[in-house]
Amino acid sequence: MNRRPLFWLIIVGMVVLTSMFLTGIASESPEYQTQAINAPDRSLPVFYEALKAKMPFSLGWNDSVKDPVAWRKAGLAKAKEIIIQYDDKTPFNPKVIDEIDRGTYVAKKVVFNISAESRILALLLVPKGKGPFPAALFLHDHGSKFDIGKEKFVQTWGDDARLKSSQIWAQQYFSGRFPGDELAKRGYVVLSFDALGWGHRSVPGFRTDSQQALASNLFNLGTSFAGIIAQEDVRASEFLASLPEVDKKRVAAIGFSMGAFRAWQVAALSDAVTAGIADCWMATMKGLMVPGNNQLKGQSAFAMLHPFIARYLDYPDVAALAAPKPLLVYAGEKDTLFPVESVNEAFTKMKKVWTAYKASDKLETKIWPQYGHSFNAEMQDAAFDWLDKQFKK
Numbered sequence: 001m002n003r004r005p006l007f008w009l010i011i012v013g014m015v016v017l018t019s020m021f022l023t024g025i026a027s028e029s030p031e032y033q034t035q036a037i038n039a040p041d042r043s044l045p046v047f048y049e050a051l052k053a054k055m056p057f058s059l060g061w062n063d064s065v066k067d068p069v070a071w072r073k074a075g076l077a078k079a080k081e082i083i084i085q086y087d088d089k090t091p092f093n094p095k096v097i098d099e100i101d102r103g104t105y106v107a108k109k110v111v112f113n114i115s116a117e118s119r120i121l122a123l124l125l126v127p128k129g130k131g132p133f134p135a136a137l138f139l140h141d142h143g144s145k146f147d148i149g150k151e152k153f154v155q156t157w158g159d160d161a162r163l164k165s166s167q168i169w170a171q172q173y174f175s176g177r178f179p180g181d182e183l184a185k186r187g188y189v190v191l192s193f194d195a196l197g198w199g200h201r202s203v204p205g206f207r208t209d210s211q212q213a214l215a216s217n218l219f220n221l222g223t224s225f226a227g228i229i230a231q232e233d234v235r236a237s238e239f240l241a242s243l244p245e246v247d248k249k250r251v252a253a254i255g256f257s258m259g260a261f262r263a264w265q266v267a268a269l270s271d272a273v274t275a276g277i278a279d280c281w282m283a284t285m286k287g288l289m290v291p292g293n294n295q296l297k298g299q300s301a302f303a304m305l306h307p308f309i310a311r312y313l314d315y316p317d318v319a320a321l322a323a324p325k326p327l328l329v330y331a332g333e334k335d336t337l338f339p340v341e342s343v344n345e346a347f348t349k350m351k352k353v354w355t356a357y358k359a360s361d362k363l364e365t366k367i368w369p370q371y372g373h374s375f376n377a378e379m380q381d382a383a384f385d386w387l388d389k390q391f392k393k
Contacts, residue, residue, distance in 0.1 A: 043296060052286050055310050060317040061353050068323070068356040076321050078312050080269065083230045085223050090116045092239050097121075100157055104128055105184045107157070112239055114193070114232050121200050122193035122236075123154040125184035126245050134250035134391045135189040137237050137273070138180045139266070140198065141257035142300050144208045145169065149198030154180035154190060162199070173256065175377035183254075183384055187393065191240045195229050195262075195303070208299050215302035225302045233266040241272035249274060250391040254383075256375040257281055261304050261315075264329065268321035275326040275390050277383045278319075279375045280338070282329050284349075285314050287342020294337055316346035323350075324359035326390040328383055331365075334372035343367060362390075 035046055045051070059075045094112040101107075108124040127133050138153040150156075151166035155178040170176050180190040194201040197214065215225040233253075241248045252275040255263035260281035267276035288295045295301050309318075319327070329350070331343045347365040354363040364386060368379065387393075 043298075044291060048289070052289055055286065057310065057312065057314045057317065059312040060314050061320060061349055063352070065356070068353060072321055072323065075313055075317060076268065079309070079318055079321060082309050082312070083227055083265075083269065083306050084234065085227050085231050088115050088231065088235060092242065094239070096124075098158065102181070102184075104187075107154070114235050114239070118196075118201075118232070120193055121150075122191055123150050123156065123180070125154060125180060125188075125190040127184060127187045127189065129187075131189075131245040132247040133187055133189050133245055134252070134387075134393055135191070135240050135243075135246040136180070136183050136252045136254050136387075137233075137240050137266070138190060138192040139233060139253060139255035139259035139262040140192065140195065141173075141255070141259045142303060143169070143257065144300060146198050146202040146206050149194035149201070150192040151199060152192075154178055154192040173374050173376075174380070177377060177380065179254070179256075179375065179380050182380060183387075186384060186388065189240070189243065189246050191236065193232075193236055195232065196225070197303075211299050211302055219307075224305070224307060226304050226306050229262065229303055230265055230269065230306075233262050234270045234272075237266055237270040237272040248272070250393075252276060252387055252391075255279070255281075257373065258300075258303060260329075264319035264322060264327065267325055267327060268318055273322075273325070275387065276322060277328045277330075277387060279330040279379060279383065280332060280335055280373050282315065282319065282331060282346050283338045283342035284316060284346050285310055287339055287345060290339070314346075314349075316349040319346075320350050320353035323353045324357035324362055326362045327354075328364045328386050329366075330375075330379060330383065331367045332371040332373055333367050333369045337373055340367060 037045060059078055061071065065071045090113050092112045094110050096108050096110050099106055099108040105125050105127045108126065110122050110124045111119060112122065114120045140149045140152045148162050148166050148169065151162050152169050156163050156166060170178055180192050184190045197206060197211065218225050218228065237251065237253060240246060241251050251273055253263040253266045253273045254277040256279045258281065260278035263276050263278040267273045331338055333340055350365065351360065351363060354360050371379070
């Protein structure tokens with residue numbers, strides 16, 4: 001009897017059965033996760049959408065809130081607990097080390113204690129004439145440009161390298177202007193200072209990737225990069241309001257890009273700030289949590305990330321803690337950093353809060369259809385006219 005056909009028949013059958021078995025396994029879902037990271041830059045977990053859905057914003061504004069004052073009290077207490085590291089009452093001990101005459105105002109270089117740990121150099125513009133004057137704290141952007149900070153808003157002197165760098169920056173974002181000087185010409189006291197890592201508070205070779213190491217070390221020290229910036233902004237606002245030339249009832253915080261984030265944040269956190277102008281930084285957290293967005297890339301984002309804030313408050317919630325103070329928030333329709341849908345969602349929530357205070361006329365929001373990420377001359381003029389109106393100037 002020839003057994004070879006039977007042998008080959010058995011072999012073929014085994015191959016077919018094995019193939020069917022393996023195909024069946026491949027068609028089923030794996031029993032364990034085989035890919036944990038997704039997105040083009042490999043920065044998001046594959047389950048990030050599920051985590052987004054769980055973001056509670058437990059103290060955020062919602063339509064069931066009946067008492068805006070009680071809502072603000074609870075939200076502000078939690079925001080300060082997370083953002084402000086400690087109550088700093090260090091004397092400012094200011095000292096003017098240089099000044100120049102600019103016609104209708106005097107530009108000064110002033111040194112003061114911004115915290116118990118840091119004594120810094122700032123640029124101060126003071127109108128001539130009899131005060132007290134309205135005032136503005138200018139909060140600079142990020143821009144991954146660290147050689148200048150305060151000089152982005154106020155024209156410096158006696159430092160050719162920083163002056164040239166700031167002039168190029170002004171051409172790129174501010175129509176060639178220095179917005180702080182423009183407001184000083186209108187009769188405002190202006191203060192502009194460096195956040196940690198910029199200008200005189202930076203070092204040669206400080207780069208975009210240096211921020212992550214700085215942020216990590218600050219976490220190790222029990223604080224955060226964003227928390228240090230926020231606390232110093234509050235202190236700077238208190239210093240500005242303490243100056244004898246300043247009308248304490250008329251102190252604004254003004255910022256562009258990251259400075260806009262800082263402006264609405266300090267307007268919420270500081271009693272010294274009585275109005276705010278924020279250009280090109282407002283959206284919802286979830287709206288910015290899309291692959292490729294700058295707020296998800298680490299580095300620059302650490303200057304604006306407060307650990308665990310999302311458990312309680314969204315970005316528009318924090319800004320709305322400033323209500324019913326006057327607040328102007330601009331966005332550019334062509335600004336690729338902030339999706340328009342998310343900007344509108346944030347604006348809608350903020351308007352509900354000011355309306356609840358019966359102060360809807362104190363909040364102005366606008367998306368400029370023809371502009372991107374900038375604070376150009378037209379936007380500046382409109383914003384400063386608005387501020388004059390709020391301060392009855």
